[in-house]
Amino acid sequence: MAIKAVVFDFGGVLIDWNPEYVYSRLIPDATERRWFMDNVVVSDWVLQQDAGQTIADGNAELIARFPEHEALIRAFYERWQEMVAGVLEEGVALVDKLEAADVPLFGLTNWSAETFPWAWERFPVLQRFREVVVSGRVLVAKPDPAIFALMWTEIEKHLPGIQPQEVVFIDDNAKNIRAATALGWNAVHHTNAEQTEARLRALGLPV
Structure with a gap:
C-alpha cells in the first residue's frame, strides 16, 4: 500500500x-x-x-x-x-520535502506539558503538522500503545479509512519503534537523516 x-x-x-x-x-x-x-x-x-x-x-x-x-x-x-541547542536542520529538511509533496504530516512527542510551550513558540517547524499529540497533555507517553491510539484518532480525522500500513512513524527511540511496529505501522528508527531519508524513499515517499 x-x-x-x-x-x-x-x-x-x-x-x-x-x-x-x-x-x-x-x-x-x-x-x-x-x-x-x-x-x-x-x-x-x-x-x-x-x-x-x-x-x-x-x-x-x-x-x-x-x-x-x-x-x-x-x-x-x-x-x-x-x-535545547536548536533545530536539527537535516530533520527539518525532511519535513520540507514531504510537505512540498503534500504528504500529510503529524507529530507525536514525549514532552512535558510545562516545557513544551517554550519550544512551540521558538521553533516554527513544530507548528507545521496537521495535528500534534504531546504526551504531557494527554497524560500518557510512548511507548504506551494508548498514546499511539490517540495519535491514530487524530490521523483518522484527516484521513478517514487509513490503514496502519499506510503510515510511517519516525522516532529515535528503539522502544517507541517497536511499539509502532507492533501496531502495524511502518516505523523508521532515526539514527541520522541520511538513513531515514533512504528508508522513506524505499517506502515510496518523494524525499
Whole structure:
C-alpha cells in the first residue's frame, strides 16, 4: 500500500535536545557525570514528567531519594532551555520535502506539558503538522500503545479509512519503534537523516 501519512517524533529528530549540554558544565568530571545521569536523572524519571507528572512533584520525589544532589536535580528543569541547542536542520529538511509533496504530516512527542510551550513558540517547524499529540497533555507517553491510539484518532480525522500500513512513524527511540511496529505501522528508527531519508524513499515517499 502507498504511504498516506508520516508521523514525526520531535526530540532527536527535529529538535536537538540533550541534558549533557547542561550537565557537562555542572559536573565536569565525565565519570561522575555519567554516574549522575545513569542513577539520578534517569530516563524513566524524565518520562514521568513527559507523561503528565508536574515538575514540582518530579523534583520532590527525586530529591527525597537523593537529597545530597538537590541542586543538580533542580537544575534539570530550571535550566532545561539550555538543553535545547536548536533545530536539527537535516530533520527539518525532511519535513520540507514531504510537505512540498503534500504528504500529510503529524507529530507525536514525549514532552512535558510545562516545557513544551517554550519550544512551540521558538521553533516554527513544530507548528507545521496537521495535528500534534504531546504526551504531557494527554497524560500518557510512548511507548504506551494508548498514546499511539490517540495519535491514530487524530490521523483518522484527516484521513478517514487509513490503514496502519499506510503510515510511517519516525522516532529515535528503539522502544517507541517497536511499539509502532507492533501496531502495524511502518516505523523508521532515526539514527541520522541520511538513513531515514533512504528508508522513506524505499517506502515510496518523494524525499
